[in-house]
Amino acid sequence: MRILFIGDIVGRAGRAIVLDRLPNLIRDWKLELVVINGENAAGGFGITEAIYNEFIDAGADAITLGNHAWDQREALVFIERAPRLVRPVNFPAGTPGRGAALVDTKNGKRALVINAMGRIFMDPLDDPFAAVDRELNACPLRSACDAVIVDMHCEATSEKQAMGFFVDGRASLVVGTHTHVPTADHRILPGKTAFVSDVGMTGDFNSVIGMGKDEPLNRFLRKIPSAKFEPANGPATLCGLAVETDDASGLAVKVGAVRLGGTLEEARPPFWA
Amino acid sequence: MRILFIGDIVGRAGRAIVLDRLPNLIRDWKLELVVINGENAAGGFGITEAIYNEFIDAGADAITLGNHAWDQREALVFIERAPRLVRPVNFPAGTPGRGAALVDTKNGKRALVINAMGRIFMDPLDDPFAAVDRELNACPLRSACDAVIVDMHCEATSEKQAMGFFVDGRASLVVGTHTHVPTADHRILPGKTAFVSDVGMTGDFNSVIGMGKDEPLNRFLRKIPSAKFEPANGPATLCGLAVETDDASGLAVKVGAVRLGGTLEEARPPFWA
Amino acid sequence: MRILFIGDIVGRAGRAIVLDRLPNLIRDWKLELVVINGENAAGGFGITEAIYNEFIDAGADAITLGNHAWDQREALVFIERAPRLVRPVNFPAGTPGRGAALVDTKNGKRALVINAMGRIFMDPLDDPFAAVDRELNACPLRSACDAVIVDMHCEATSEKQAMGFFVDGRASLVVGTHTHVPTADHRILPGKTAFVSDVGMTGDFNSVIGMGKDEPLNRFLRKIPSAKFEPANGPATLCGLAVETDDASGLAVKVGAVRLGGTLEEARPPFWA
Amino acid sequence: MRILFIGDIVGRAGRAIVLDRLPNLIRDWKLELVVINGENAAGGFGITEAIYNEFIDAGADAITLGNHAWDQREALVFIERAPRLVRPVNFPAGTPGRGAALVDTKNGKRALVINAMGRIFMDPLDDPFAAVDRELNACPLRSACDAVIVDMHCEATSEKQAMGFFVDGRASLVVGTHTHVPTADHRILPGKTAFVSDVGMTGDFNSVIGMGKDEPLNRFLRKIPSAKFEPANGPATLCGLAVETDDASGLAVKVGAVRLGGTLEEARPPFWA
């Protein structure tokens, strides 16, 4: 299966490049599963139903979230009618929506998409390792689905790597999100799970994690807020990860970085050239 | 000037690849300045005088540190006779050693090497922005030195990026360290300062941030320590950043990732091929 | 029921005053239930079986723990044969011991003792509110036991107070521990649960939270460890909370501070004079 | 000198009891210096010029702040014309206002009032110990002023106690603020500095740290904000600390808790009965 995961879309610039490029990428690369982290899609904070629908229309098969899941309060409501929207699985019992979704892929297969949130330097939540373990046991790769994607939304590289090894051999891909910077450590772990510590954001990198840089810099220097954080609106880089899995095992055989547009060094998966 | 910065050396495996590869890299790439982050060189925790000398003998011109600076307590003493060893500049007044060093380069020029520690999700210290600003004013690029390297040792991508923009145009390079994962956002900022959020560790990536993965995983899952953290000792990847500066301005003209050996996708600066 | 809760015993000085005073307090005040937080009893770090037995022999009916539960690794083993030792209930599934214990009181009744750990500024754990709620539902006050004591071990006053209100009317007492400083906000909440944000430590207050003050002060000033933390060994203050419950309801009717010995202002429950 | 320090005033209920009681306390107790922490006076968040003037008119000689200093943005401006308003001394250089003020007391003496902010579990700032040390050296007790008050605004009891011992013998009083809960560890340290870990808030204790308890509880349980935090408006408790210093030394001879009104156990300094 040909899988593309696209990292945290930030604001208008991030949305624009996704809507512009994704249909072509699906066609050119013959993508069968596209997952997008959308927690910053609406002005940097959360996601609206209109944006969710735009992403689905552009070809996303699932959209994951994170600590900004509910910044747009409508998400608490529309998530119930948005079966492809996945919020962190370790939110408290009773939280609207779902933490794992079994979605149909473009090639008629089924993929389990899990969103989990780390706890190091993050808000306190229940154990993401136990929560992911439960989901994997409830819907095991191969016997119950054809691919498993785990979006590990967290700050610390240690916690992301630990999640990678924890599910190694049981998931097709563990992809870190949240830091908004792509890491270059994409690889296939010994058990054949593709992994990257952070896929990076999709937004304008002439910024501080996607936000216009003046106010973040002001706060670091003066410790006095002087304006709201607003997304930077220069040319965006689409940051993603390309993974190809073996149909029999559902595990990874190829992994490559994707960086298109904007100010970062371009990267394309050579295996889909 | 041709500059190579090598990220956090972790333990024996990390030291071995540096000692093995660095002399050849200096020769092949005609390197004029080599800076290494050595805070994890001694068994993952701190640095000894013997290791410091090994790195200098292998061609390092300066060695930076971080939150693990004093894990080997001898560092508090030998740093006073190790002029190329640089600890965070924003440690309290009275801390042994220096937070910035003016070092002679291999081509008879002078480079200012500053080590600063961020504060987001880190131990409380004085303001790194104010401290770096003071050092830059005391030894400005061009008028007082030919290159300025800032090692911003911290966790949060926002703080690293803010430091990049804060000194953009005043430093040759701002390189993040500490997360032990290389980021793929190396670029030249608008003011011609080369930047990367994290250069990554030099160590065995079949690990959790350089440490054998069983105990980190055990602690995430059970919350009960059962062993000490020990460096992983499989084949290491050397992670670095290659920067070429303009001799007249001291600012960056080229920047490229370096990843050699081990399990990460190899990268070499095409401009020094 | 006459209940005395004694806060975090720190080291030798703390143990000595408990062993010295507790038998007399039980007799003079006709105590029916005594609960002690013992997470710092062994040299400031954890608890041993010998110390556990000493406390039981001196009259403790239950001993609670906290983030230092396993500092003495023997506790992982002997907790299985120490039915009155209670570790945080929201530790991961599979943790040795128990997070709630139903203990016989001195007057032939039954008391449920729960230990929970907060998450604000603490290690990440599962939700303490949900965990306490489960225990209360499994063994409700009046129908299944005669008193319920919740030791909320945490840093933030907000989280402690929230726990107080969360179980107000369902517990006899919610007592905060961990900061090692007694608070003066003991009161009976509207639903008749006795509450105090922190009961305070039992140890030498000529110290930094029970530890000899030189090394903590050194670390605040210099950011370089120069010695281990050692308990201060001057005269200790026994810090506790006295609660009297109504036999029919199991809820609180009187609450008063207890501070005996050492350097703090003495306090005794006037209602047991 | 007879000194009263009143802790964090929270909202309308907190202001009301101060305005109502303070004039009488000044008269009855013959107070010579009154210092108030006002960081939560305006609806729980910051302070306005009108409120500042009300407190001064009611008899406050100085008003300290904390992490909420600038929640009302007008404070950034009016602090320049409010000589008795003191913000944390370790805010960045260039911050409006002052971190220490030498104020005239009601008996024609001079008192140095310092506000410092801790760093454990707080926003990153420069070293409060070094900053307080500088202020004490610039205006030493006895030679340059008749009393020194240090408001140590922070979360961790360890950092507050360390500050107490750090200035012991050089200040008349070190009083902790910020946790909004009064501690019962008021005492005179060996060097004759009066100390309390936290003086507590002045507000309605039928609340979570002064805020109506529903929304804090909701956030702990559900992790989804559903309303703004609003101060609780039931009867407030005035929490303070009474200190009497020796005129010759400026150091403390008596210290006692003050708790008046509301739901906490009443306390008055017996030595001013």
Ligand SMILES: [Fe+2]
């Ligand atoms: Fe994000």
Ligand SMILES: [Fe+2]
């Ligand atoms: Fe996020």
Ligand SMILES: [Fe+2]
């Ligand atoms: Fe490191």
Ligand SMILES: [Fe+2]
């Ligand atoms: Fe580090």
Ligand SMILES: [Fe+2]
């Ligand atoms: Fe404790």
Ligand SMILES: [Fe+2]
């Ligand atoms: Fe504790």
Ligand SMILES: [Fe+2]
């Ligand atoms: Fe406050």
Ligand SMILES: [Fe+2]
């Ligand atoms: Fe505060």
